[in-house]
Amino acid sequence: QVHLVESGGGVVQPGRSLSLSCAGSGFTFSNYAMHWVRQAPGKGLEWMAVLSYDGSKTYYADSVKGRFSISRDISKNTLFLQMNSLRDEDTAMYYCARGIAYTVRGLDYWGQGTLVTVSS
Amino acid sequence: QSVLTQPPSVSAAPGQTVTISCSGSSSNIGNNYVSWYQQLPGTAPKLLIYDDNKRPSGIPDRFSGSKSVTSATLGITGLQTGDEADYYCGTWDGSLSAGVFGGGTKLTVL
Numbered sequence: 001q002v003h004l005v006e007s008g009g010g011v012v013q014p015g016r017s018l019s020l021s022c023a024g025s026g027f028t029f030s031n032y033a034m035h036w037v038r039q040a041p042g043k044g045l046e047w048m049a050v051l052s053y054d055g056s057k058t059y060y061a062d063s064v065k066g067r068f069s070i071s072r073d074i075s076k077n078t079l080f081l082q083m084n085s086l087r088d089e090d091t092a093m094y095y096c097a098r099g100i101a102y103t104v105r106g107l108d109y110w111g112q113g114t115l116v117t118v119s120s
Numbered sequence: 121q122s123v124l125t126q127p128p129s130v131s132a133a134p135g136q137t138v139t140i141s142c143s144g145s146s147s148n149i150g151n152n153y154v155s156w157y158q159q160l161p162g163t164a165p166k167l168l169i170y171d172d173n174k175r176p177s178g179i180p181d182r183f184s185g186s187k188s189v190t191s192a193t194l195g196i197t198g199l200q201t202g203d204e205a206d207y208y209c210g211t212w213d214g215s216l217s218a219g220v221f222g223g224g225t226k227l228t229v230l
Contacts, residue, residue, distance in 0.1 A: 035219065037165075044122065045157070045165065045208050047219030061218050095164055103212035104219040105153040106170025113164055 002026040002109045004096050009114030012086055022079040022096030022111055029077045030054070033099035035107055036070060036081050038092035038116075046092070049081065052102040059102065064090075086118045123148060124209055124222035131228040136199050140225045142192040142209030148220055152212040154192040156185055159206045159224075168207075169194065196227075204229050 008020040022034070036048040049060045049070040058070055069082040079096050093115050097107035125143040132138040142154065156169040167176055169185035172192065184195045192209055209222040 037219075037221075044206075044224040045159075045210070045221040047210070047221055050219065059217050059219075062216070097165075100170060103152055104155055104210040104221075105212075106155040106167055106174075106176070107157070107165075107210070108167045108170070108176055110164040110166070 002098065004098065004109055004111035006094060006096055006111040006114035009094065009116045011117045011119060013120050014087060014118055016086055017082070017084045018086060018116060020081040020083065020094055020096075020114055020116070022081075024077045024079065024096075024098070027098070029072065029079075030074050033102040034070075034072065034079045035097045035099050035104075036068075036079075037095045037097055037107070037110075038090075039095070039113075040089070040092040043092075047104065048094075050099065050102045051079070057102055083116070086116075088118050090116060091118045092116060122223040123213055123216070123220040124211065126207075126209060126222035126225045128223070129226045129228065131230055132199050133230050134199050134201060137195065137197045138199060138227065139196075140194040140207050140209075140227070142194070142222050144190050144192075144211065144220075146190060147215035148190075148211050148213040149187065149192055150190040151214055154185065154187055154209055154211045156183075156192075156194045157208045157210065158203075159208065161205070165208065199229050201229050203227060 157165040
């Protein structure tokens with residue numbers, strides 16, 4: 001049974017950094033692309049980043065390019081999102097999701113999300 | 121402003137049929153697969169449709185997807201009160217080299 005659990009959210013001041021984790025179980029991490037998607041309070045879904053199944057490709061939304069970095073530890077079946085230079089507008093629920101491919105053909109399993117609040 | 125355009129809301133009575141549109145361009149829907157997600161209040165999104173028109177295991181055939189050129193449509197037949205949720209379309213945008221979602225459509229089952 002596929003399961004994804006995010007952690008690492010919390011309250012952080014603008015300009016600071018935060019690292020999110022997504023622990024996966026029930027599937028082989030290296031066989032799937034993994035995505036981060038966020039949702040600001042009361043707003044819609046915003047795609048953030050993807051890491052291809054073989055780890056060779058990463059893509060980012062323009063809003064976070066140069067500030068956020070996606071990576072993984074296959075030995076621990078864990079996905080990461082390193083977020084630097086955080087801004088007020090980065091406040092959101094952050095979801096990790098397993099992808100059929102690195103494109104958004106279908107994100108078939110999602111975690112429950114971890115809330116990041118950027119505030120002074 | 122989302123790259124993909126969805127109506128903010130749709131409504132219909134129980135048992136009726138509703139469609140939700142998702143309009144894009146040749147750089148996204150026109151050349152990439154579309155997926156659809158259901159988000160019930162306070163929960164994570166759930167995949168309903170992938171690869172334009174395929175349903176994951178466990179998704180009832182009341183839900184269907186279609187695509188024509190640069191637009192996609194989600195259809196829901198036999199509406200139930202439990203279908204009240206936000207629905208999102210998603211795809212890849214080759215020009216942006218990024219994933220994109222529509223702004224979401226709130227379905228109300230009257």
